Amino acid sequence: MAAFDAGEGGTGLSKHIRALGISETYDLAGFGEAQTKDLVRDAFTQPIQATEPLRFTFLIGGGKTQNRQKYDSDLGRYLSAALREIGFREDRAATALMECQGSYKSQHDTHKGIRTVQVFPKIDLVEEKGENGAGQGRSLITNPSSPEYMAAVCTFDTFQEMVQEKVCSWNQKRRLLRHLGSFVARYKEAEQKLMKMEGLSDEEQEIYDSIDPDGVEEKTVWLTSLVKAMVENGQLTAAEREQVLSQIQTKLENCSVEQEAATLKENEVKLARIHKQAEQLMKRRSMVNGHAPVSHKVKHQDELRGITAKLIKIEKLENTRGRLLTIDEVKQVGLKEELLERATVLENDSRGWFEEDEELEARLAEVRKQGQRMAAKKAAGGGKGGKSGGGASAGRGRGGGGMAMDSDGWNKVKR
Structure with missing residues (x-):
């Protein structure tokens, strides 16, 4: 984790972020509103040159009492406001994907008492340089055993098993949907180049050879229906429930603004549409409020x-x-x-x-x-009550099993 002297303002840190061009964690202890605004403006207004999507994590609150005193209590608000000012959007399901450029999310590790904001900046993709200085095609599939790749290329039946076993929560499913969408988008880009008789890079050829867009579409439709059903059936965690309610509230506020504008222009058609949209949002809010949050079982x-x-x-x-x-x-x-x-x-x-x-x-x-x-x-x-069955010695033979790869490339954890 990198730390910079707050006395230098955000300029020194912003230069470091843009020059480094890789994901990193930074400590913002001592930063105030002006320094935070300068940092965000100088670091993220323009796209950063990088070989892959980036994630910058900013520590905005410490765990121990002496550490908490190092941070402005409003630092998270300063950072969020500065990001929104340059067009970034808050997305609690964001991750380091091309589709998540220009977004951010706040996180709070309650066990350690640490607060962070993760920023996913806009980037200009550049080729990675080899040892001789020549450009090397950036590989999207850096690990064929990665969850997102296995999910994209496996059969539909295996995909359903994967989701049931390893992708339990609403937000996990939403992130998987974005990964699937990323693969399809890259496939279509490669396909367009071939139609124009243009050559493909190593990455594009890899995508074109391994991805079945129709198969991924089938998975996407099925998974999207699960995501929708989880909201309707009250299968959200406490944090996800809060997230959905916050999204609904934001949309209702936007409806109110649009309604005022349409009223001034006496646009009856638009007013009717806005009224209907607001009614649907309020029904959705009541539905979400009507369900208690759930928690997902921990494997061990x-x-x-x-x-x-x-x-x-x-x-x-x-x-x-x-x-x-x-x-x-x-x-x-x-x-x-x-x-x-x-x-x-x-x-x-x-x-x-x-x-x-x-x-x-x-x-x-x-x-x-x-x-x-x-x-x-x-x-x-x-x-009294007998010996506990959860000790270190009793559990040593469990949970330490290796990984078995089946014909679909699905790593199943031995239990």
Whole structure:
């Protein structure tokens, strides 16, 4: 993570961002409104030359009390306003894709207490230079085992299995839709060049040879219907529900502005259309408000709950005063690092495809709370109730399985 002296304003950082041309994380401690506005204007008004879509992450709030004091409490608002001023839009499902250029999103890691804003700038694609300085075609498919590539080229039946297993949430599905759209757009660009008898770059040839646009379209139609149904059936997480309601509110505000303009011009046809649109939006808002938020199961939640309970017990043993620990208690304390390492492995393996850190952390936080309740229940019962089945040793043989590749290129995690 890069940090710059706020006393230099945004100029030094903006020059660094544009010159570097790669995704990076920056700490905005000490930045005020004027510096933030200068940074955004100088760094992102014009497209950045890059070999691939970019993601810049700006740290705008720290976890510990002493760190929080380094940041202006309104820094997120300053940054968002400056981005909107140059035409950027907020998109909570944005990721590093060509289709997401000119967007941004705010994130809050509740576990670490860290607040960030991710910016996806407009870019001018350039060829990557080889060792001899010659241009090399930028490869969109850098990893044939990547989730987005496997989803694009597999059969429809396998695609449905993938989505059910690895793409659970509304936002994950929306991100996958964008990846699919990106592949189809690149395919059509290559097809147009061939129709004009123009040669293809290595990347374009790779796309043209591997992508079936009709097959991707079938997947897109099916996945789009799932995304719509998740809203209608109340299958949104708390953050997604808030996101949808915010989008509806923005559209209602736009309707109000358009209604005032149409009223002044006495445009009855447009007024009727706006009124109908506003009614539909209010019905949609009522529908979303009528459903409670959902949470998606964490893959290794049983073992993670057990580990959390054990770590709480270990912490109490470490803080024991007035007596020596028994041999068994000393052994339990000695397992702490092993348990922490195991928890990290399980948490990473529980991440779904296209799932952001903030989203995974929200799911893990609920599992930790369940582990805390488990520990409290055992403590209230005097430690009785049998051995926990979620320990580090018991779980070592699970969740560490390798990856099996079937004929469709679908990596299935062994369970």
